[in-house]
Amino acid sequence: MAGNDLPSLGRVKLADLIPSEGLASDSYKLSVSTLSQSLAQYSAAIIQFSSSDGALLRSGLDSARLYFHQRASYPSNDMIHTNDSREWCKTSGYYADPQLWQETYDYRPGLTPTEPNTLEFPPGGLPDIFALLGKAARNILDAISFYLNLRSSPFSEILDNVPLRNREISSSVLSVCCHARPSFQGGQHHSLPQDEGQLVMFSDNDHLMDKSLITLMKSDKAGLHVRDFHGRWFLVDEDLGPQEAVVFPGLALYQATAGYVNPALLKTEISHMQANMYGRCSVAFKLMPKSMTSLSCSEMRAAGHGVEAQFQLPVPVDDFMQRSHPTDQLFNRHSLQAFTFPTAQDGSVKPARRRKNSSKCKPLPPSKRLRLEAQRVLKERVQDIADKRGIKLRFCNLKDCESHVHSLDSPCATTRIEIGWPPGVPFVHPHDLPNKAKVEFLKAYEPGWTETNDTELSLTEPGQTNQHTANCDSKMLFISVLFFP
Known part of the structure; x- marks a missing residue:
């Protein structure tokens, strides 16, 4: 990444991320490259909306400030919620988490009433903001798919259906x-870290990861910190313009892309919010997968990307959302590297490649070495042939294709x-x-492969190797007992 580093958070116009029929335009390729590089380096990017859309977002924030300001100082017990993963697709309306000194109003189409009751008026413009940010999130997701060489709209x-069908409830939500609203007394009932009378930043143990595919956030004050590729925390919404919002990927996208897209750590x-009578307000759209579906890496595999063992099996979305995901398992894995976004001389985006681990290790088992060789040849030879001929590789299922090869x-x-x-x-x-079959594949695309590799060893399965060693040991033991009692 050294040669392609962005000096700061990437800024992309939403209008340039809207795909069109036919060949991708230069502006689309450049925007995809900038977006992708920013996500790789900073786990976030800045999206620029039109002036009218920016006005809608700002009016939503103004309405949110007034809504929370008129709320009671301390919520009733039925409105106090902690982060219950079992309710991830059922949240709606107002609730508070005093431990985080945070109040939330969730707008979820199909569940949140469209007509306010006589006692409370929700923040204004939520249906329009939901539609605006929802469409933007899908365009951003398609842009990432374009970079990864996936088919159109792979997710x-x-x-959710667009629009939702009768009696459907949206999985995505606008939060x-x-x-830190000063008039909200909930936070004073819990011990929060303090420094000279001022609230300070949450400790490192309090960082969060969204379980969404994509999250778009617009705030009225700076305060959102994200950890970058080098492990450093930085403020992402400090220099946001009136028409700009922050986008960052979530855990669901990490799972669906086999770890190629790292989730943002937030x-x-x-600090210093006590001097402000409204606190810090934000609107965040979270593009979520449907609860009854599964997160599968089949699209990544079909596009020619290597899929590690932990991503091989589909994961039910509902189970994934209720499961804990320790950050050390996500970011401290040697095999997981942030994806890079090189651009070819003609402006096209090259397929992503993971960095090889340069650390010394034990020799790989023959079958794994053979598998890595096959993946390398696929990326370096087969993909190049397909690109030159304008062919998009769509691999079959092994069981189904056993009959295809004879027809x-x-x-x-x-x-x-x-x-x-x-x-x-x-x-x-x-x-x-x-x-x-891997050997036949390598022979076809890698001239001289047979001469430079031990084919017999490569054909040996790991279990067969161990069994062969065990048999030899048994024979030696038998001979020792026979001749040296």
Whole structure:
């Protein structure tokens, strides 16, 4: 990343991220590259809206300030909620978390009443803001998919219908939040860290990760800190313009992209908020997957990306949302690297590649070495052939493709012929091929591979290697007992 580092948080116009039919424009490619590089370095980016959309967001913040200011000093017990993961897709209306000195109003279409009752009026403009930020979040998600070389709208199956069908409840939510409102007495009932009478930033143990796919946030005051690629915390909303909002990826996108897109690690600063009568208000749209679907990496595999073992099986969304996700397992894994976004000379975005771990380690098992070789050849040779011929690789399922290889009318027959796929080898991701088929794949695309590699060793499965060693040990033990009692 050294040669492509952005000097600061990337700024992208939303209008430049709206896809159009036909070939991608230069402005779209440049915007995707800037967005992606910013997400890689800073886990966040700044999205610039039109002047009319910016006015809508600012009016929403003004309405939010007045809404929370007129709330009672201390909420009733039924409005005090902690972060209950079981309720992740059911939150609606007002609730408070005194431990974080935070109040929230969740607008969730299909669940939140559209007509306010006579006792309380919610913040204004929420349906319009929900629609604006929801569309923006989907365009941003499609831009990330374009960079990753996925098909168009690859996550549509796990997203809500647009518009929602009758009696459907939105999984995505618009959260209007207020931090550290001085008239809110909830925080005074809990011990918060203090420094010379002023509230200070939450400690490192209080950092959070959204479980969304994409989150868009607009605040009226700076205070959102995000950890960058180097582990440093920085303030992302300090220099936001009136038409700008912050976007950052969440845990669901991390899971759906097999770890290629790191989730943002967040914490909110509430220092010096006591001098402000309204506290810090924000509106945040969280693009969430539907609860009855699963997060699968099949699209990543189909696009030719390597998928590690922990991402191989689909994960039910509801289970994923209720599960804890320790940050040390996400950010301290040697195999997980932030993705980079190089741009070719013609302006096109190259497929993402993970950095290799340079640390010395034990020799890899033969089958794993063979698998890594196959993945390398796929990226360096096969993908290059497909790109030059304008072919988008769509791999089959191994079980289904066993019959395809013997038919000229199969769905993958034309693609196999055009890219020179070896005869008799199923058209599946090399990662999933049997070892013998991997060897045939390597012979076809890597001239001289047989001469420079020990084919017999590569064909040996790890279990077979261990069994062979065990058999040899048993024979030696038998001979020792026989001749040296």
